[in-house]
Amino acid sequence: MLVQTSFVALLCGSAYAGTTIWSGSFNPYPTVSTFDDWSWADEVGTYQWYIHGTEPTSHYLALDPSYKNPADTAETNGLMVTIDSTAEWNSDMERTELIPQTTQNLGTGNLFYHFSLSTDPTGLNAPDSTLEHQILFFESHFTEIKYGVAPNPTDLQWMVSSQFQWGTPLVPGTWYNFAYDIDFTGSTVGLWFSDGSSPLTKVANNVAASTSTNSEDFHVGVLRIVNTPAPENWYISGVYIENGPITTAIGSGNSTGSSSSSSISSSSATSVTSTPTTTISSPSSTPTATAPEYGQCGGTGYTGPTTCASPFTCTAISPPYYYQVRNCLRRESYWMLNWRLVSVIPRTGTWNCYLKLSETNPP
Numbered sequence: 001m002l003v004q005t006s007f008v009a010l011l012c013g014s015a016y017a018g019t020t021i022w023s024g025s026f027n028p029y030p031t032v033s034t035f036d037d038w039s040w041a042d043e044v045g046t047y048q049w050y051i052h053g054t055e056p057t058s059h060y061l062a063l064d065p066s067y068k069n070p071a072d073t074a075e076t077n078g079l080m081v082t083i084d085s086t087a088e089w090n091s092d093m094e095r096t097e098l099i100p101q102t103t104q105n106l107g108t109g110n111l112f113y114h115f116s117l118s119t120d121p122t123g124l125n126a127p128d129s130t131l132e133h134q135i136l137f138f139e140s141h142f143t144e145i146k147y148g149v150a151p152n153p154t155d156l157q158w159m160v161s162s163q164f165q166w167g168t169p170l171v172p173g174t175w176y177n178f179a180y181d182i183d184f185t186g187s188t189v190g191l192w193f194s195d196g197s198s199p200l201t202k203v204a205n206n207v208a209a210s211t212s213t214n215s216e217d218f219h220v221g222v223l224r225i226v227n228t229p230a231p232e233n234w235y236i237s238g239v240y241i242e243n244g245p246i247t248t249a250i251g252s253g254n255s256t257g258s259s260s261s262s263s264i265s266s267s268s269a270t271s272v273t274s275t276p277t278t279t280i281s282s283p284s285s286t287p288t289a290t291a292p293e294y295g296q297c298g299g300t301g302y303t304g305p306t307t308c309a310s311p312f313t314c315t316a317i318s319p320p321y322y323y324q325v326r327n328c329l330r331r332e333s334y335w336m337l338n339w340r341l342v343s344v345i346p347r348t349g350t351w352n353c354y355l356k357l358s359e360t361n362p363p
Contacts, residue, residue, distance in 0.1 A: 308325045
């Protein structure tokens with residue numbers, strides 16, 4: 001009878017939880033060298049691994065139980081992501097990022113993108129708040145965490161299409177749990193948050209956004225805009241994507257919440273009592289379908305915005321697979337041929353910016 005009761009309780013406890021459609025757990029990776037098993041010729045494993053510097057993988061990634069949220073008992077190790085001057089990727093950016101390797105559709109219906117973030121509790125290789133960081137983001141940047149930017153550079157700030165929505169101070173050693181509440185059908189995104197082992201609560205209502213993904217453009221990692229030699233370490237764990245209703249528990253996965261925004265005011269976000277937060281009102285206007293700077297604007301399988309606001313251009317980074325929004329006029333040297341092609345030679349590498357008089361899309 002006890003066994004039957006326990007089984008019923010288990011069913012009841014999980015009946016209202018969402019269904020995980022992609023797990024980004026690091027359990028399948030016994031060592032960081034396992035990430036190197038993936039290649040474009042052999043797309044194996046949970047993650048694509050190509051956005052990084054020239055050093056060995058062990059220079060940029062590390063696995064250890066101390067790098068995960070202790071509340072997440074299902075995961076053996078968390079991931080430490082390191083960026084430094086060797087992580088230069090596309091000239092003026094330092095990047096260490098993983099991308100989901102999957103055939104699952106990660107861009108349909110109402111999905112919740114979960115992850116937890118932290119930094120070293122002693123402040124070792126702490127993030128530089130004077131430099132812009134883009135963390136756990138999509139190519140189009142319709143939702144992302146930023147650090148080192150206005151209005152509060154020392155906060156982890158949730159941005160929607162580069163517009164500030166909500167933030168909380170980054171304290172070394174504190175675990176911050178996030179879930180992007182993305183309605184791909186309704187083109188809106190909201191935010192769930194907690195710290196430590198506390199269950200997620202909705203801290204920001206869904207707002208209009210150009211929600212889109214090709215299911216392989218969610219960047220699990222960190223991008224630092226300016227290339228500087230100082231290393232930084234970021235801890236990541238608890239990465240998974242589920243459909244609704246949302247799982248609010250951290251680790252055990254048996255506490256759930258409403259997938260709607262009715263739990264908070266429609267004009268502003270609620271605050272989390274355990275951590276000071278900053279909020280603003282939800283924007284009332286619908287964002288234009290314009291790709292932001294450093295966002296994706298074209299490429300194989302891409303379905304997001306393809307136009308760029310002036311003075312940006314849609315740049316061929318890895319054609320035909322990937323085009324990115326860039327400002328060519330910032331580079332040290334450029335040539336203009338018939339007002340159609342700008343070839344830019346930055347400090348390292350060569351890439352092309354396409355510019356037409358009447359449009360900013362590549363020909």
